[in-house]
Amino acid sequence: MNIIVVGLSHKTAPVEIREKVAFPPTGMELPLQQMLALPAVSEAVIVSTCNRVELYAASRQPEMAIIELRRFLADFHNLSAADLNDHLYDFTGLEAIQHVLRVAASLDSMVIGEPQILGQIKTAYGYACEFHTAGTILNRFLHKAFSVAKRVRNETAIASNAVSxxxxxxxxxxxxxxxxxxxTVMLVGAGEMCELAAKHFVSHGVAKVLVTNRTFSRAEKLAAELNGTAVNFENFPEQLHRVDILLSSTGAPDYVLSAKKLKEVCKARRYKPMFLIDIAVPRDIDPAANKLDNIYLYDVDDLQGVVQANLKGRQKEAAKAELIIKKEVNQFQSWLATLEVKPTIVALRQQLEQVRQAEMEKTLASLGELNEKERKAIEAMTSAIVNKILHHPTNILKQASNDGNGNLYLDAVRTLFDLPAQKELTSDSDPFDQS
Amino acid sequence: MGSMTLLFSATTLSYLVASILYLVGMAAKRPQAGRIGRWVLLAGILLQASCFAVRHSTAGGTPVTSLHESLSFFAWCLVLLYLLLDLRFRLSVMGAFAAPLAFFVMVGSALSPDIVVQLNPVLKSWLFPVHITFAFLGHAAFALSFGAGVMYLVQNRMLKSKHFTGIYQLLPSLDTLDKVNYTCLSVGFPLMTLGIISGAFWASTAWGTYWRWDPKETWALITWFLYAALLHGRLTVGWRGRKAAIFSIIAFMFLLFTFLGVNLLLGGYHTFEAFAAIR
Structure with a gap:
């Protein structure tokens, strides 16, 4: 059984393509059922976000399944397969497992470490559960992906620093x-970035928001939005001693606040620290103010610098995360492999048992009258032969399934003993838990 | 003596283990290590307290008459105050300062001759342990305010220069560090004051005068004035942050000189040898 991924992401497709193949969250039943109905697909999950659309499937015929899934994605959205194919990637087996684990751990995200993707995959899995399109393998696989993502988050600092x-x-x-x-936060000017930052401050519990703007009505409007107070632009400097955090983004050509003025403010505040964020270009606050004790002035480049440094830090952490994922991929693969080994061993056993039974019938018939004891002895002997012969190959198969050579041996055993094609696995049980 | 040496070594070892835990926790960004370090330190001060108790029962008197004993007692005060501070502010990073400091003070103590000095009968008074305890607790508080001051300056520098190194994430906010600095000052200053006053009373019972301008007394007074100025600046002028941090670092340098420099360089009756001598 193989895991297959077919899809596209921000790395392979522009937004014009991504928006065309996105699946609306309200109508997931139809695509999931159609995907499951594909002949080579035995389990189906669809992940659709603004940055990626991916189909996760379990299949016994990976090559077939990939062709079917590529066609399905184009057909479902009435696109030409030729146009779409260039943007699509597909992964099978180990690569597919690795890909999904990386996506869930947010290593494949546009902003590495962003937390939304995990939730989006959980939602996607939720739909698959709701419409019963995920089976033993994808169930187990996605739970693995969730736990790996959690592990990455806990064991690395991948999401620890701000990247906006x-x-x-x-x-x-x-x-x-x-x-x-x-x-107390004060907004000077009402730029969009200022507004966003102010909202973050509000959600982190600042007590008071003051808003000032050259156009008073705009100040009032924004103040109402942020649950704050509007202040007249002409006399906002008088309010400064009350302000701990100042966000400035006016369109003024010159400095709105001089270092001298801020020095006075500092004194009036009894040197309580002040954090000034100057998002305006040209700048609103005299950069010399940063030299004053207890004043911390950041302009837009400074903040970008912090963000860049944090992103670099995340990339470093991502390297650690990749190691974790590598281990987990191998672990999951060996689980998948035992899933294959179990039915093969059972089939092999059945095959030999049939031979034994048939040969014993013949022998017993030709021997004529035998007492109970003699019959039992023959029975025991033949059983012992079968068991002895099977003992070593069974062990080898179990071992091979753990170190990744499983498929090779399984293929050989099936061919040599002419075993029937494997039946679909129906039980949900964990083969590790048995015997 | 055997159990005392054993307790002393065990204490030193636990301060060393705690130091390693705090430093590793800091370097590897694993705060769990610091949490274990806290318990190791707690074990350390309990061991050390029993060490003092054994010493008291075998030698009698207050066990702080030699350099060996004083340093050991100072380490104990330091760790005790750090743990109290940690309880209030959760300052694992500061453990990486306090625990190694305590360890090195213990090493210094181990290296100085371990002699049980029989106190000159003139000096025997209940005021002696009171004087020592207040003075040493005060010193320990100032040592921690020094640590907080250094941490403040490092964090402040990073925030001002906008260049952040790995330690940035670990250091507490400027506000917390300033509060710690202030807390240590407001605890240390009254302790030091009481130490000086009790010392003066003790002197008056021993020699009949409260103050004799011995080098230690003079330097202690200078240090006291420095801390008084800092406290005054903080309370009335609104000194805080960088200025207060620098000031507490400088004042601690004076304190260090008063504590060690005077004994080693200037002499006077506060020296450990003088405790035993007949005057």
Whole structure:
């Protein structure tokens, strides 16, 4: 049994293509059922986010399944297969397992370590459960993916630092003030980035929001949105001594705040620290202010610098995560392999048992009258022969399944003993738990 | 003596283990190591307390008359105050400062001759242990405020220069470090004051005068004034942050000189040899 992935992501397809193949969350039943109905596909999960659309399948005929899944994705969205094919990737076996684990652990994300993807895969799996399209293998596989993602998150610092400018600002503020409760934030100007950062500050519990803008009505509007107070632009400097965190993004050509003014403010605040975030270009706050004690001034480049450094840090952590994933891939693969070995061993046993029974009937018939004891002796002897012959090959098969050579041996055994094609596995039981 | 040496070694070892745990926890960014370090330190001060008890019962008197004993007692005060501070602020990073410091002080103690000095009868008074305890607890508090000051300066520098190294994530916020610095100061200052006052009373019972301008006394007074100035600046002028951190570092340098430098360089009746001598 193989795991197969067919799909596309932000790395292989532009948004114009991605939006065409996305599956709306409201109508997942139809595509899932259609995917499951494909002849070579025995289990189906569909992951659809704005950055990736991926089909996860379990199949006995991987080559067939890939062709079918590629066609399915094009047909379902009424696209020409030729157009879509260039953007699609497919993975089988170990590669597929690795790919899904990497995606779930957010190593394949546009922003490495972003936390949403795991939730999105969980949702996708939820649909598959709801419509009964995931079976033994995908169930086990996705749970594995979730636990690996969790492990990566816990054991590496992959998601520990902010990688957006507005979050970086909040993180810096917390390194200065510790807690943001009972802190006051002031917005000077009403740029979009300022607004976003202000929302982050509000969600981290700042006590008070002041908004000022040259156009007072805009200040009022934004203040209402943020549950804050609007302040007249003309006299906002008078309010500065109350402000702990200042976000500035006016369109002013010159500095709105001079270092001299800030020095006075500092004194009026009894030198309580102040965090100034200047997102405006050209800048609003005299950069010399950063030299003042207890004033921490960050402009947009500084924040970008922090974000870049954090991203670099994440990449370093990603290398650690890859090692974790490599181990887990092998572990899962060996589980899959035992899934193959078990029925083969059973079939082999049955085959030999049939031969034994048939030959014994013949022999017993030709020998004529035998007493119970003699009959039992023959029975025991033939059984012992079969068991002795099977003992070593069975062990080898079990071993091989653990170190990845399983398929080779299984193929050989099936051919040599002319075993019938394997039946679909129906039980949900874990082969590791038996015998 | 055997059990005492054993307890002393066990204490030193536990401070060493705690140091390693804190430092490894910091280097590997594994805060769990620090949490274990906390318990090891706690075990250390309990071991050391029993070491003092054994010493007291075998030698009698207050076991802080030699350099060996003083250093050991100082290490104990330091770890005790650190643990209290950690309880309040959760400062595992500071453990990486306090635990190694305690360990090295213990090593210093082990290296200085372990003699049980019989106190000059003139000096025997209940004020002696009181004086020593207050002074040493005060010293320990100031040592921790020094540590917090250094950490503040490092963190402040990173935030100002916008260049962050690995330690940035581990250091507490500026606000916390400043609070720690202030807490240590506001604890250490009254302790030091009580130490000086009790010392003066003790002197008056021993020699009939409260203050004799002995080098140790002079330097202690200078240090006391420095800390008084810092406390005053903090409470009335609004000194905080970098300024207060630098000030507490400088004041600690004076304290260090008062504690060790005076004894080793300037002499006077506060030296350990003088405790036993007949005057």
């Amino acid at each position: 400018v507005s979050f970086a600002a909040v993180e810096l503020a917390r390194k200065i003030f510790d807690s943001l409760e009972n802190k």
